[in-house]
Amino acid sequence: MSQALKIWETLENKPAGKWTFSKMLCLKAPYFSSISPLFEQLQPSLCIIRMKKHRAVLNHLGTVHAIAMCNMAELAGGTMTDATVPSTHRWIPKGMTVEYLKKAKTDLTATATPVQANFVWTNSSEYLVNVEITDEAQQPVFRAVITMQVSAKK
Template identity: 30%
Template sequence: MSQLNFISRSLAPLQALPSFLRTRAQSVLFQRMVPFTGTAGIQFDEVSSDRVALRLANGRRVRNHIGGVHAAAAGLLAETATGFVVAVNLPDDKLPLLRSMKIDYKRRAQGGLRAVATLTPEQRQSFLDQPKGDVAVAVTVTDESGASPMECEFVWAWVTKGV
């Protein structure tokens, strides 16, 4: 992971921790940065410059009227994964902004959810080369059965801070 920004510098010391402690420490760190992720109970399993993997248990706080993860909570999980993979790559002088999101719910989710967002090397390089722009971030959400209950499209923009 590069040392581009505050987030990646904050994560660097956690890499020395055993995996089970590192995931918990990452979750605490990010929940302090974006408190709503803690309110929902999002857990950060993997954070690198090209991939962020999160999970959300089907707990009481996020459950809908039919016993599954609420659609809004599922959307929050996908949005958080895409936002953090962008944020971990942006230099400190740039600001990420969600430009658009489209979510198609395909089937009822079974149990908890996992979201994995990824960036290509070319996408990551564009954050460094361009003062502003936008990027479509790939994200896959799966449930405990391994199926994808939803399809998502997230476009994130970045601008220079103060503009």
């Protein structure tokens, strides 16, 4: 079990536990603090995070900036991958293909899941992660497929 998942399981049901976990993760990877994420759910093969529509993530149109959604997708996909890969392996993002489906005018929710259930871990492989970002009406505004390079630890 990953260190992040252990910490999540310790904090998730405590008062302000989800907020504390979100802040701790952003201390480890500071760039993600730019979107002020809030983790809602984390388990192997699933990560759900929320992001408020706030000034720091807006573009010139007053909607959520495309790169803020990319940041949200990478955070959800990477954390889900971390909670999913066996402790004998390590991972790193290798690439991301994105689709901007419509303007993001509200708070957002990102859901990350593996493309393939029951993935077989080898010494080195590409692990694909789906991330869908929806608005408050549960309408998709963004989709991504992130390629994670997973390899056995040396």
